[in-house]
Amino acid sequence: MQHQARKRFGQNFLLDTGVIAAIVDAIRPLQGERVVEIGPGTGALSRPLLERLDRLDAIEIDRDLAAMLQKELAPRLHLHVGDVLEFDFSKLGDDLRIVGNLPYNISTPLLFHLATHAGHVRDIHVMLQKEIVTRLTAAPGDSNYSRLSVMAQYRFSSELLIDVPPAAFNPAPKVDSAVVRLIPWRPLPHLARDETALARVVAAAFMQRRKTLRNSLAGFLTAADFAELGIPANARAQELSVAQFVVIANRVGATPANGLTSSPSR
Numbered sequence: 636m637q638h639q640a641r642k643r644f645g646q647n648f649l650l651d652t653g654v655i656a657a658i659v660d661a662i663r664p665l666q667g668e669r670v671v672e673i674g675p676g677t678g679a680l681s682r683p684l685l686e687r688l689d690r691l692d693a694i695e696i697d698r699d700l701a702a703m704l705q706k707e708l709a710p711r712l713h714l715h716v717g718d719v720l721e722f723d724f725s726k727l728g729d730d731l732r733i734v735g736n737l738p739y740n741i742s743t744p745l746l747f748h749l750a751t752h753a754g755h756v757r758d759i760h761v762m763l764q765k766e767i768v769t770r771l772t773a774a775p776g777d778s779n780y781s782r783l784s785v786m787a788q789y790r791f792s793s794e795l796l797i798d799v800p801p802a803a804f805n806p807a808p809k810v811d812s813a814v815v816r817l818i819p820w821r822p823l824p825h826l827a828r829d830e831t832a833l834a835r836v837v838a839a840a841f842m843q844r845r846k847t848l849r850n851s852l853a854g855f856l857t858a859a860d861f862a863e864l865g866i867p868a869n870a871r872a873q874e875l876s877v878a879q880f881v882v883i884a885n886r887v888g889a890t891p892a893n894g895l896t897s898s899p900s901r
């Protein structure tokens with residue numbers, strides 16, 4: 636398929652047949668499963684997926700690519716032309732298996748978008764910049780443990796599957812890539828009563844990551860709160876587990892004075 640790669644759509648097409656086969660093997664698609672590909676592009680993953688599936692849904696923003704692919708792979712390929720960031724995955728049903736070599740320019744907002752649809756998802760196998768995969772899989776104490784690590788690991792288990800060098804693509808991206816598997820926790824091991832409170836606490840803690848929590852979370856917790864929750868006030872964001880962030884969020888969400896609750900003022 637002839638196509639001039641469009642940078643604005645993060646187009647780096649997979650060429651390496653060994654990498655393509657390894658990704659499809661890692662996904663292990665089975666007949667009858669509801670597989671949804673994000674950004675099928677020229678079909679490098681779509682074709683081998685359709686060797687194992689009767690039906691594949693795919694979301695593609697580039698109308699020209701979508702038209703070419705539709706012509707070649709319809710009717711078994713069901714193309715949804717549009718922006719995946721606005722795509723309502725729930726309309727495809729439940730137990731979805733999301734796959735794709737993602738456009739790297741939107742990878743973080745896309746991960747947050749997928750998190751909001753986690754209830755409809757069985758698993759996610761996606762190619763991302765290696766740096767993002769390292770953050771998704773980082774443990775507390777690792778130098779790459781960040782806001783994204785906590786927010787993603789709150790919702791998903793994560794596992795790095797395959798390292799992919801720039802030479803596997805055309806055009807070659809400037810960064811290393813990796814395939815990650817994300818599986819939504821069911822049930823969530825640590826439940827935040829108010830996920831907005833969790834997001835705000837985690838953002839504040841990592842915004843000033845070198846500061847102790849006593850300082851970075853001063854607007855949220857008092858010294859007495861730290862003591863009562865058993866969270867060391869002299870720790871830094873990078874040292875806290877997801878479970879500890881949830882404990883903090885649940886305290887913060889319950890305290891009207893911090894402005895995070897929706898209780899009407901009296």
Ligand code: SAM
Nearest residue numbers: 644647648649674675676679696718719736738
């Ligand atoms: N799957 C193909 C492959 O591996 O060769 C293409 C991967 S390329 C990295 C990313 C694909 O996502 C492109 O086809 C691009 O047009 C598409 N894309 C970019 N932004 C998108 C968006 N917001 N919504 C849907 N598709 C998008």
